[in-house]
Amino acid sequence: MARIINVPGEFSxxxxxxxxxxxxxxxxxxxGTYNENxxxxxxxILKGEDPLTTIIDGGRNGPTVMGTSGAEMSHFTVRNGLEGILCENAAPYIHHCYVMDNHATGIGAFISLPHLRNNVVYGNxxxxxxxxGAKSLDAYIEHNVVLRNGYSGLALKGPTNVVARNNIFMENHYYGVFADPAAGQTKVEYNNIYKNYYPFN
Structure with a gap:
């Protein structure tokens, strides 16, 4: 039978x-702050009590969170990893999280795309x-706020075919959205893209 497991009540x-x-x-x-990867x-389902005060700190020891297909994570701050959340051929559902202050990418998706909804991705x-190279017909990047990251808000590399809609890409240090030619089938629609370093993208 399905259980509810409490941290730190049952496991520290x-x-x-x-x-x-x-x-x-x-x-x-x-x-609380949990120093682990x-x-x-x-x-x-992994759920924090409050997204601002339930913190997973990766200590620059690799990705703070490794994604797995069929998993769900919400209501955390994910910080201080090499990557905040890394999904390699994995498609979890990530929502209502703050992903911030990571050494490289906030959320990285290779081959398969996680469903990213209602997150704030800031200052990576x-x-x-x-x-x-991410492809998905049923997972989306939607309703996220992506701001003040060191390169682009959203970078689409390789033969990527995804849907990014209803997001805000603001004040990123290069592009709001960068897409290389191989990502031509991706749909980028109904987003607000402004105050990025290169205003045309």
Missing amino acids: KIGDALGNADAGDTIKVAR ITLVMGV RWSGILAW
Whole structure:
């Protein structure tokens, strides 16, 4: 039967709770700062108590969060990783998170695209969201605020075919949205793109 697992009530670390969770379980994480690097688990919901005060700090020891297909994560601040959230051929659902102050990309997606909704991606040293060779017909980048990142708000590299809609890309240090020619099938629609370094993109 599905369980609710509490952190730090039952496990002091989020990673330990994930290691003891099964598909269908929900992990609820109380406010606080958790200094660890975690990997999501298929079928497990990971939910913080409050997105501003429930913090996962990666300590620059690799990605703060590694994505897994079929996982769900919400209501966290994800900070101080090499990447904030890294999804390699994995498509989790990430929503209502702050992804900030990571050394490289805030959210990186390679091959497959996570569903990114209602996140704030802020102040990462490279792009806010990077999709490289990512293709998805049923996952979207939507309703996110992506601002003040070191390169582009959204970078689309390689043969990428995704949908980015209803986002705000603001005050990024190069482009609001960068798309290389191989990403020509991507749909970028109904976004607000302004005050980026290159105003035409």
